[in-house]
Amino acid sequence: MRMMAFDVEKIRGDFPILARKINGKPLAYLDNAATTQKPLAVLEAMRDYYENSNANAHRGGNALAEEATEIYENARKRLARFIGAAPSEIVFTRNATEALNLAARFCAGQLGAKKILLTEMEHHSNIVNWQLAAKSAGASIDYVRMRSYGKLCRSDFEERLAKGPDAFSFTHASNVLGTVNDADALCRLARKAGALSVVDGAQSVPHMKVDMHSVGCDFFAFSAHKMLGPTGLGVLYVRKGLADRLEPIFGGGGAIESVMLSGTAFARAPQKFEPGTQDVAGAVGLAAAIDCLEKTGMGAIEKHVAALHGACVDGLKEAGSVEIYGNGRKTGIVSFNVGRLHAHDIAQIASDDGVMLRAGHHCCQPLMAALGAPATARASFYLYNTEEEAQRLVASVKRAKKVLS
Amino acid sequence: MNEDMYRENILDHYKKPHHRGKMRGASCSGHAINPFCGDDITFYLKMRGKKVEGASFDGAACAICTASASMLSDEVQGKGAEKARAIGKERVLELLGVSPGPTRLKCALLPLKAFKLALYSHLGKKMGEKEKAEIGEADENGAEEAEEGSANGKVSE
Numbered sequence: 278m279r280m281m282a283f284d285v286e287k288i289r290g291d292f293p294i295l296a297r298k299i300n301g302k303p304l305a306y307l308d309n310a311a312t313t314q315k316p317l318a319v320l321e322a323m324r325d326y327y328e329n330s331n332a333n334a335h336r337g338g339n340a341l342a343e344e345a346t347e348i349y350e351n352a353r354k355r356l357a358r359f360i361g362a363a364p365s366e367i368v369f370t371r372n373a374t375e376a377l378n379l380a381a382r383f384c385a386g387q388l389g390a391k392k393i394l395l396t397e398m399e400h401h402s403n404i405v406n407w408q409l410a411a412k413s414a415g416a417s418i419d420y421v422r423m424r425s426y427g428k429l430c431r432s433d434f435e436e437r438l439a440k441g442p443d444a445f446s447f448t449h450a451s452n453v454l455g456t457v458n459d460a461d462a463l464c465r466l467a468r469k470a471g472a473l474s475v476v477d478g479a480q481s482v483p484h485m486k487v488d489m490h491s492v493g494c495d496f497f498a499f500s501a502h503k504m505l506g507p508t509g510l511g512v513l514y515v516r517k518g519l520a521d522r523l524e525p526i527f528g529g530g531g532a533i534e535s536v537m538l539s540g541t542a543f544a545r546a547p548q549k550f551e552p553g554t555q556d557v558a559g560a561v562g563l564a565a566a567i568d569c570l571e572k573t574g575m576g577a578i579e580k581h582v583a584a585l586h587g588a589c590v591d592g593l594k595e596a597g598s599v600e601i602y603g604n605g606r607k608t609g610i611v612s613f614n615v616g617r618l619h620a621h622d623i624a625q626i627a628s629d630d631g632v633m634l635r636a637g638h639h640c641c642q643p644l645m646a647a648l649g650a651p652a653t654a655r656a657s658f659y660l661y662n663t664e665e666e667a668q669r670l671v672a673s674v675k676r677a678k679k680v681l682s
Numbered sequence: 683m684n685e686d687m688y689r690e691n692i693l694d695h696y697k698k699p700h701h702r703g704k705m706r707g708a709s710c711s712g713h714a715i716n717p718f719c720g721d722d723i724t725f726y727l728k729m730r731g732k733k734v735e736g737a738s739f740d741g742a743a744c745a746i747c748t749a750s751a752s753m754l755s756d757e758v759q760g761k762g763a764e765k766a767r768a769i770g771k772e773r774v775l776e777l778l779g780v781s782p783g784p785t786r787l788k789c790a791l792l793p794l795k796a797f798k799l800a801l802y803s804h805l806g807k808k809m810g811e812k813e814k815a816e817i818g819e820a821d822e823n824g825a826e827e828a829e830e831g832s833a834n835g836k837v838s839e
Contacts, residue, residue, distance in 0.1 A: 619744035621719045621789065625687060637719045651720030651742060680688050681696070681745060 283577050289661050291316040291569070302631025305666040310452050310480060310610055310657035311635055312502045315562075319505060322565035323558045334557050335531050335548065345557055352560035353547070356512065359567045360497075361488035366520055368513040368550040369560060373479040374402040376498035376513035378409075379550075380446070380475045382526050383496070383519075385410035388473060390443035396421040396429055397647050398451050398458075401640040403477045407446065421447070423647045427454040427603030438466060444473040449481035453612050453639045453653065455586075455605015457481065464494045479503055483659070484582060484608045486575045489514055501559060505566035510559035513550075520546035529553045570660075578660045582609035585658040585667050592671030599674065602648055609658035612639075615674055618681050620652040626680060627654075627673035634670070687780055688745065695749035700756055701738040708738075712799030714792050721747045721789055725755075725796035729804055732763040739796070744789050746782060751793035753777040758797065766801060769794070771816050791817055 289295050292314045297304045306314060326348060332341040334349040350364070357364040370376040384390040385407070393407055397420050411418050419442065422433045429447075438445070445467040450457045460481075464474040475496040481487055483504035489497060497514040501507055515523065525532055525543060529552030534542040543549040570578065583606045590611060593599040598616040605611060615623055624636035635655045638645045645651060656670050705711075705726035713724045721743040728736035737758045739751040757777060758766045774794050775781060782790050795817040802809050 619719075619721075619742075619747075621721075621744040621786075622688075622746075625744075625786070629687075638717070642717075645720075651722065680693070 283573070283581055285581070285661065285663055288573065289663075291318065292661055293317065295661060299631045299633070300629055305632040305662075305669050307656040307658060307662065307666065307670060308633045308635050309483075309659040309662075310455075310503070310608070310655065312508065313483065313505050313659055314661065315507065316505055316566070316569050318569055319507065319562045319565045323507065323562045326558050326561045331557075333554055335555075349555065349557045349560055352557075352564040355564040355567055356560075359571070360482065360514065361490050362514055363517060365546050366489070366514050366517050368515055368520075368547045369555060370498075370511040370513050371509060371556075372502075372511035373477065373498045373500035374406070374511070376496075376500075376511045377403050377446075377475070377477060378406040379513055379526060380496040380498060381406040381410035383515075383523055384444040384446075384473050384475065385414035385416045386526075387523055388444070388519075390414075390473060391416045392440070392442040392444075393418045394421065394437055394442035394445040394472065395419070396434075396447045397423040397643045398427075398429060398454075398456070399446075399448055399641070399643070400452055400477065400479070401642070403446060403448060404643065416443075420643070423644065425648065427451070427456050427648070429458060434463075435466075438470045438472070441470065442472045444475060445470075446475035446477070448477040448479075449487070450478075450484070450608045451603060451605075451641075451644070452480050452610070453641050453644055453648075453655065454603025455480075455608040455610030455612070455657075456603045457485075457607050460487075460492045460494070464492055468493065480608055480610075483570075484575075485579055489516075495519055501563040501566065504563075505569055506563040507559045510556050510563055512563075515546065515550070517546075520550075523550075525549045525552065527552050531555075573660055579607060581660060582658050582662075583607065585609060585662055585664060586611060588664050589656060589658070589667040589670060592668060593674060596671055596675050596678070598678070602650070602653060605657075609662075611656045611658075612653040613655075614650060614653055615678060616682065618677060620654040622681055623654040623674060623677050626677040627670060630669065630673045630676065632666070632670050632673050687782065687786065689779065691779060692745060692749040695752040696745040699739075699748055699752040701736075701752070701759075702740065703738055704740045705736065705738040710800045710804035712796040712801070712803065714796040714799060716747075716788050716792050718785070718788065719744065721792050723747065723751055723793050723796045725751070725793065725800045727758075727797075727800045727804065729763070734758050734761050734763065734766050734801075737797070739793060743792070746778070746780075746786055747789040747792050750774055750778055750790045751796075754793050754797055763801065763805060767798075767805075769797075770813070 332345040334346040467474040474494040476494045478499040482499040495516045501510040532549045532552035600614045602612040620636035624634045708726035709729040711726045715722045723741040726738045737755045
């Protein structure tokens with residue numbers, strides 16, 4: 278049953294791209310875990326900024342620069358409110374990957390982490406960053422194992438945590454399985470064990486209400502483009518006590534208090550972590566995206582997405598010989614394989630029908646190895662998707678079965 | 683672009699691939715993977731002097747890649763090493779009869795890569811830059827990847 282307030286047709290009207298045709302078929306965009314579409318409100322807010330207020334934020338005392346600074350900082354405040362953080366805890370980056378790289382370098386560098394604990398469930402962007410940071414710091418990495426049905430193994434986590442890692446990093450929600458890890462509990466246990474905690478929230482923040490204080494982590498990363506915002510902007514939350522202590526990794530203009538030839542006094546957080554001209558328009562777009570999400574309601578979005586997930590899973594099961602991995606109800610991810618067909622062929626045939634899926638290892642080779650599948654096809658839903666689109670996916674899967682076997 | 687990707691000849695080879703399976707007593711083999719989609723092909727060759735006496739392939743791959751491997755295994759049978767070496771991207775696409783987009787092009791050319799790695803390891807020669815670029819052409823770092831891949835070519839004693 279759909280909530281009164283949730284009018285998917287009205288929502289779709291705000292996304293011009295959804296009226297597009299692909300191969301002569303109406304576009305069914307089911308690749309939202311990769312990136313989401315942008316509503317007019319986001320595009321207009323960014324355009325309005327460039328048309329009317331563009332200047333270099335945090336530079337110069339002219340009236341326009343001050344206006345741009347205010348707009349930029351208001352966007353930071355808007356975001357801080359959305360995730361229950363203080364504005365000074367929000368660092369803007371290029372994307373979630375850069376945010377996770379920074380977090381890894383802070384931990385293995387200045388914070389002296391020598392033993393790092395990750396999980397098998399991670400996206401490559403939360404493995405490779407640690408491997409690089411660990412290599413230059415001479416740190417070691419251990420991995421929490423995953424059950425073949427796609428959940429972290431609790432006893433394995435506790436065993437490895439008992440070995441005393443200095444930092445623990447994990448994905449809040451899997452981009453392959455949609456499985457949601459209990460971030461609050463994991464961070465609490467890590468803290469109790471004396472480990473820093475770093476959360477990859479790229480797949481969780483777009484889909485559920487996430488509050489930094491209840492998560493209780495030291496670092497938290499996500500990106501704007503997976504939650505209706507523009508590409509090119511990521512976020513690193515840095516807990517206040519740490520943000521004050523840490524020195525920036527990249528230096529440059531705007532991040533300083535004063536520069537002498539003998540050394541530099543850095544600005545306060547978060548400015549000290551944001552050297553160089555910032556993506557003000559991107560921040561404006563993200564703030565507008567948050568407005569859109571909250572207008573619809575995170576709870577309502579979660580419900581709608583869960584209903585689509587359910588319809589999709591039911592349809593695929595009915596189609597027969599479909600294996601579904603994990604349980605991506607909350608984040609709307611359905612990762613699957615069909616008999617012995619290759620995921621690439623499924624995605625290609627669906628694409629020919631106008632249905633956009635992703636096929637492959639989803640930048641998660643260790644996770645795929647744990648699943649025992651080299652590739653899966655993945656559908657991922659968001660607030661503007663419809664049950665009809667889920668049915669079209671099922672129809673494409675049936676067609677693929679017919680064509681290929 | 684894509685509508686005729688799954689045409690009759692491709693589906694025939696996909697559903698009933700020719701020369702599929704590991705070859706016993708192969709003279710050499712070549713292994714190539716497409717990390718993007720997980721396609722994984724090993725090509726086996728039985729050489730008599732400078733002639734390809736037999737060819738087979740094994741692995742897990744999508745329809746385009748499987749069909750391409752099957753067709754290529756037909757194509758190289760009985761060919762002299764020099765003639766076999768001259769088979770390139772154009773010939774593979776001609777056999778398939780489609781012109782895939784950049785993503786599927788990698789699938790289509792993966793068997794050629796595995797085949798060439800096998801052949802070159804047998805000949806004990808290095809692949810030319812141009813040829814390397816061609817088999818990895820759709821990759822961002824085509825030449826480098828091909829070079830890396832050549833470590834996977836094996837000559838059986």
